[in-house]
Each structure stands twice: as C-alpha cells, then as structure tokens.
Amino acid sequence: MLPLYNSIFFRPPLQKRLTIKAWIQHCPSCGYCNTVIDGQTSDMAQVYIRKNFMTSPQYQQQLKSSEYPALANYFLCYSLILENEEKFQEAYKQSQYAAWVCDDDKGQNYETGAKNCRLRTAELIDKVKQQQKQQHEPANHEEEDINLIHIDVLRRAEQFEQALNLIKQELNKNSSTNVLKFQQHLCETKDKKCYTMNDVKKSS
Numbered sequence: 001m002l003p004l005y006n007s008i009f010f011r012p013p014l015q016k017r018l019t020i021k022a023w024i025q026h027c028p029s030c031g032y033c034n035t036v037i038d039g040q041t042s043d044m045a046q047v048y049i050r051k052n053f054m055t056s057p058q059y060q061q062q063l064k065s066s067e068y069p070a071l072a073n074y075f076l077c078y079s080l081i082l083e084n085e086e087k088f089q090e091a092y093k094q095s096q097y098a099a100w101v102c103d104d105d106k107g108q109n110y111e112t113g114a115k116n117c118r119l120r121t122a123e124l125i126d127k128v129k130q131q132q133k134q135q136h137e138p139a140n141h142e143e144e145d146i147n148l149i150h151i152d153v154l155r156r157a158e159q160f161e162q163a164l165n166l167i168k169q170e171l172n173k174n175s176s177t178n179v180l181k182f183q184q185h186l187c188e189t190k191d192k193k194c195y196t197m198n199d200v201k202k203s204s
C-alpha cells in the first residue's frame with residue numbers, strides 16, 4: 001500500500017503542509033536556497049559549482065519570478081541547483097513542494113505556477129527513471145511509488161494521455177491496483193483535482 005502519506009495522494013495533509021516554510025531556507029544577501037543554510041561545508045568543489053550556477057540567468061530569474069509565491073521560488077531554486085548536479089531524486093521533490101505552496105497560497109491564484117511546477121516534477125521524475133535504468137537498479141517498491149507519484153503529477157498537470165499510458169504499463173506490475181484504477185477513471189474524465197485515499201476507498 002501507499003507508504004508515504006495515508007490520507008492524500010502523496011500530498012501531506014494541511015496540518016503537515018503548514019510546516020512547509022521550515023523545509024527550505026533562503027539567504028537574502030546572496031540568494032542561495034537549501035534545506036539548511038549553515039555556511040559550513042568541506043566540499044569546496046560543490047561550493048564552486050553552486051556559486052557559479054547561482055549567477056546563471058535561469059537561477060536569477062527563478063529567484064525573482066512573479067509567477068510563483070516567494071516560498072515556491074526558493075524550492076524551485078534549490079530544485080534547479082540539484083538538477084544541475086544531476087541529483088534528480090531530490091530535485092523532483094523540491095519541485096513538488098513548490099507545487100503545494102502554489103496550491104495553498106491564499107493571497108493570489110497561482111494555478112499556472114502550480115501546473116508548471118508539476119510539469120517540471122514530471123520531467124525530473126523521467127530523469128530519475130533514466131538514471132536508474134543506466135545504473136541498472138533493480139525494480140523495487142520505491143519504483144512503484146515513484147510511478148504512482150508520476151501518474152498523479154501528470155494528471156494534475158492535465159497530461160492525461162501520458163498519465164494513461166503510464167497507468168497501462170503499471171497495471172500489469174504495480175501492486176496498488178485500486179489506486180491505478182481510480183487514477184485511470186480520473187484521467188479518462190479529464191479530472192485534474194486533488195483526491196485523497198478516502199476517495200479511493202469509497203470508489204472501490
């Protein structure tokens with residue numbers, strides 16, 4: 001079954017999401033974003049790579065983008081740093097957190113921002129899978145989970161065809177059949193809304 005979050009498809013319940021601010025730090029003077037900024041590292045090569053990357057237009061534009069709430073920009077900036085270092089597994093999660101921040105922002109409508117975050121998340125998950133294939137990592141439960149996340153992110157970003165293709169592949173080998181069938185129905189009816197595991201249970 002779903003090991004990550006019981007009540008919602010991989011998005012933690014509101015109470016947990018309220019702590020999301022504490023999941024990322026941002027340095028106001030240089031714009032560096034990371035889970036923890038403590039200024040202590042022995043990895044000078046990484047410091048060099050990151051400082052260099054932070055001067056790129058891509059990073060600087062993301063840092064100040066008006067298409068996302070500031071907190072989402074910080075997650076996306078850290079996600080860009082990780083992607084640049086081919087740490088796709090961590091990079092996609094940061095992008096997913098940014099989507100949740102967009103969903104939950106009450107000040108403004110960030111629907112397009114949320115969609116873009118999810119498209120980015122889906123691309124990064126593709127890269128995780130490619131990386132795993134290259135490294136010949138054996139299939140395991142983690143892979144089943146990442147495929148479920150991939151399907152949900154694609155559906156919520158309105159990439160229904162892509163999600164349906166993935167569902168078809170997964171129905172043969174993934175053990176979470178009830179979740180897959182539920183997702184299949186949502187994709188066929190072009191439903192991009194957020195659902196909970198309770199909805200899955202009710203439907204089966």
Ligand SMILES: [Zn+2]
Pocket residue numbers: 027028029030031032
């Ligand atoms: Zn700084």
